[in-house]
Amino acid sequence: xxxxxxxxxxxxxxxxxxxxxxxxxxxxxxxxxxxxxxxxxxxxxxxxxxxxxxxxxxxxxxxxxxxxxxxxxxxxxxxxxxxxxxxxxxxxxxxxxxxxxxxxxxxxxxxxxxxxxxxxxxxxxxxxxxxxxxxxxxxxxxxxxxxxxxxxxxxxxxxxxxxxxxxxxxxxxxxxxxxxxxxxxxxxxxxxxxxxxxxxxxxxxxxxxxxxxxxxxxxxxxxxxxxxxxxxxxxxxxxxxxxxxxxxxxxxxxxxxxxxxxxxxxxxxxxxxxxxxxxxxxxxxxxxxxxxxxxxxxxxxxxxxxxxxxxxxxxxxxxxxxxxxxxxxxxxxxxxxxxxxxxxxxxxxxxxxxxxxxxxxxxxxxxxxxxxxxxxxxxxxxxxxxxxxxxxxxxxxxxxxxxxxxxxxxxxxxxxxxxxxxxxxxxxxxxxxxxxxxxxxxxxxxxxxxxxxxxxxxxxxxxxxxxxxxxxxxxxxxxxxxxxxxxxxxxxxxxxxxxxxxxxxxxxxxxxxxxxxxxxxxxxxxxxxxxxxxxxxxxxxxxxxxxxxxxxxxxxxxxxxxxxxxxxxxxxxxxxxxxxxxx
Ligand code: FHN
Numbered sequence: 212x213x214x215x216x217x218x219x220x221x222x223x224x225x226x227x228x229x230x231x232x233x234x235x236x237x238x239x240x241x242x243x244x245x246x247x248x249x250x251x252x253x254x255x256x257x258x259x260x261x262x263x264x265x266x267x268x269x270x271x272x273x274x275x276x277x278x279x280x281x282x283x284x285x286x287x288x289x290x291x292x293x294x295x296x297x298x299x300x301x302x303x304x305x306x307x308x309x310x311x312x313x314x315x316x317x318x319x320x321x322x323x324x325x326x327x328x329x330x331x332x333x334x335x336x337x338x339x340x341x342x343x344x345x346x347x348x349x350x351x352x353x354x355x356x357x358x359x360x361x362x363x364x365x366x367x368x369x370x371x372x373x374x375x376x377x378x379x380x381x382x383x384x385x386x387x388x389x390x391x392x393x394x395x396x397x398x399x400x401x402x403x404x405x406x407x408x409x410x411x412x413x414x415x416x417x418x419x420x421x422x423x424x425x426x427x428x429x430x431x432x433x434x435x436x437x438x439x440x441x442x443x444x445x446x447x448x449x450x451x452x453x454x455x456x457x458x459x460x461x462x463x464x465x466x467x468x469x470x471x472x473x474x475x476x477x478x479x480x481x482x483x484x485x486x487x488x489x490x491x492x493x494x495x496x497x498x499x500x501x502x503x504x505x506x507x508x509x510x511x512x513x514x515x516x517x518x519x520x521x522x523x524x525x526x527x528x529x530x531x532x533x534x535x536x537x538x539x540x541x542x543x544x545x546x547x548x549x550x551x552x553x554x555x556x557x558x559x560x561x562x563x564x565x566x567x568x569x570x571x572x573x574x575x576x577x578x579x580x581x582x583x584x585x586x587x588x589x590x591x592x593x594x595x596x597x598x599x600x601x602x603x604x605x606x607x608x609x610x611x612x613x614x615x616x617x618x619x620x621x622x623x624x625x626x627x628x629x630x631x632x633x634x635x636x637x638x639x640x641x642x643x644x645x646x647x648x649x650x651x652x653x654x655x656x657x658x659x660x661x662x663x664x665x666x667x668x669x670x671x672x673x674x675x676x677x678x679x680x681x682x683x684x685x686x687x688x689x690x691x692x693x694x695x696x697x698x699x700x701x702x703x704x705x706x707x708x709x710x711x712x713x714x715x716x717x718x719x720x721x722x723x724x725x726x727x728x729x730x731x732x733x734x735x736x737x738x739x740x741x742x743x744x745x746x747x748x749x750x751x752x753x754x755x756x757x758x759x760x761x762x763x764x765x766x767x768x769x770x771x772x773x774x775x776x777x778x779x780x781x782x783x784x785x786x787x788x789x790x791x792x793x794x
Contacts, residue, residue: 246440247466247483249368250411252559253321254517255550256370258487258526259311260326260494261354263297263333265531269497280528281495284331284378291379294331301348306533308354308361314535316365318543319550321558324370324413324524325358327402329495332379338401340394343379359406368410371402375446376416388421396433403438414446424449424463431464442466444485462676467522474512476669476680478519478562485522488512490539496528503538506545507637511572513546513557514583514638518572520562549637552609556581556640564649567669568596571638578603580649582641587633593641595625597652600645608640616641623652656703662790664711666701666768668783674698678780685748688718692780695726695772699783702767708760711788713737715770718750718782726776730786732768733760741781750784757791 264281276287284294315323328334334344336355345354355371362369375395377383382391403409412434417427427448434441443466445451450463468484478484490509491500504512509525516523525546527539550557556574563573563580570593571585584593605616605627617628625643633639658664668680668688675697681690689699713730724743729736739755760766768788772780 242439243466246442250322250442250467250522251483253368254522254557254560255320255513256322256324256368256485256522256524257315257318257320258324258372258494258524259529260329260372260496260526261529262326262329262331262335262495263294263301264329264331265303265496265529266297266300268531269493269499275499279493279495280497280500281326281329281331281493283495291332294379295343298333298343298347299349301345301531302350303529303531303533304350306350306354306357306529308357309364311358311529311535312361312365312367314540314543315367318547319554320367320525320543322368322370322410323358323362324372324411325354326372326374327355328374328377328398329372330374330376330378330416332374332377332383334398336402336405338398340397340401341380355402355406359409363407369406369408370411370413371409372413372415373399373402374416375414375422376419384421392426396430399430399434400437403434403441409438409441411442411444412447413444417446417449417451422449428464444469470521473681473683474515474519474521476682477673478521480520480562483522484520485524486512486516487524487526489526489528490542494526494528496530496536501538503542506542506549509542510546510549510637511585514572514574517557517560517574518563518583545637549635552635553581553638553640556583556608556642564651565596566653575649578645578647580643580645582627582643583638584629584633584641585638587639588629591629591631593627593629595627595643597623597654598625598645599623599650599652600625600647603644603646605641605643607634608642609634618643656701658704658706662707662709664703664705664788666703666786666788668785671699671701671783674700686782688750688782688784690747690779690782692772692783693776693778695775695780698769698771700767700769701786702765705760705763705766707790708762710757710759710791712754712757712791714752714754714787714789715739716750716752716784716787717741718744718747718784719780720744720746723776723778724781726780727773728780729771729773730755730758730768731771732758732788733766735759738773741776747782750782752787758788760788 260281264283267283269276269280271287276283278286327336332343334341337346337353338344359369380391431443431447434443445463445465445468447465448463450465451469468479468482470486472488474486490504491502493500513523527535529535560574560576563575565573572583574581602618605618619626627641656670671689673679675694677694678689678692678697678699719741721743724741726741729738735758737756742751742753744751
């Protein structure tokens, strides 16, 4: 609880931190590399959403409240006074921080990020700045204290999730938001000061209009000076780009990007990023959510993320008693079992050098490529397309018969002779040692036998920070095209020049359709407008006119916005050039 001196102590802490803010230099990239070193090595962490919302667990006054469990106050339109009735009920007698950390560590996780305060405003730690905290419950134990101590006992790095949006604080939504922002900063100071060295500050709820990039930058620099080694996500500012999950350092502050519930199709090349993912459909516990992803899906998502140079933050939502749900525990055990055999193919790796592998993914560690085979070749011949390097060796991780696998070069590809049975149905890993930097023949986009040229989203290059390739759930397209300055382009080879009809496969809900765009190729420009469809995955083909490609050779086609869309320009699945038979 709050002794009378508490506000004075916090004010002093705040003053000291602010003062130090005036003296320490801003961050230099070298320091960022030092700070992020362990995090880039780690690749895999545990996300924990826990709070009062675990008590109702998706139900209020006998009625099911739709949406994620931690949003029940909002979706259930529960007033703060009604929600506060949960405080005297919060008594997680089965909570055991050491058990949670053991589960995480056995799963192969290297760090943990837990909600210290979610949007509902309830603090799981003893704060001098609110009565709406754990010390007001029958439990009266500081969760952050117990979690941070247990993390250190189990060798886990410690991350604090903290929501900027606060549904309960009286100043967090009105004219006195700046007063609330001072409390927010003071609570961040408590979280950085009271629990020993902390490794990550993971902000969220930044999208509210009262929170600005300027406030985010101020908070980032405040933390940077108060705790130089703490890593801070891009949701401290407005970098999430309209929830697009992309990190755009030219426009926002933060040490890493935070795509959520999806793995960017090409990753976010050149930047640090972490995908956060639920195991079912909710972050906070819901007793009725049994839509669990399989262990195979979770392992392959971890691999997919690492193959694109990202971290994977996998979520659990503990119950009101303080238990991680058994389905989550079972999946984490399976992921840990896979990592005990194949961990070197994830930890400390970088993105692989291939644009696409039909049968799996690739991560890289220096001159060692880790080929994650999801689809085991029936004939035992694994074809690595375009790889021209000399090979020093190839081993199958976890194989009962260790030793080098036979490899051969064939037609600018490498063939690896595998045993007929995989080591793991989830993913078997071939560690391939190559000579020199990866030398991969880029598969040029070629004109088809019928003369057509089909430019697919996966093969596109994107210039910009919002538009990007997305796949899964009915998508195989360029999406999140919220910045009209972004350009989507293809490079391809024309062997039979002539005149072509140009068609786009596009999807765009009516409320944002209608923006103008242009297709530029071979010196010609065709203009058109985005047609409305029933949704982001309802694609239609639209004909936008004719172009002439006068001579054979390399060609480039660009799609550019010519007006600002209401939300996003379109989802673009492909551009097709069909030859017009000369009469
Ligand atoms: O609104 C929150 C949501 O409850 C959850 O915490 C996720 C996890 O990153 N973040 C916000 C939605 O983007």
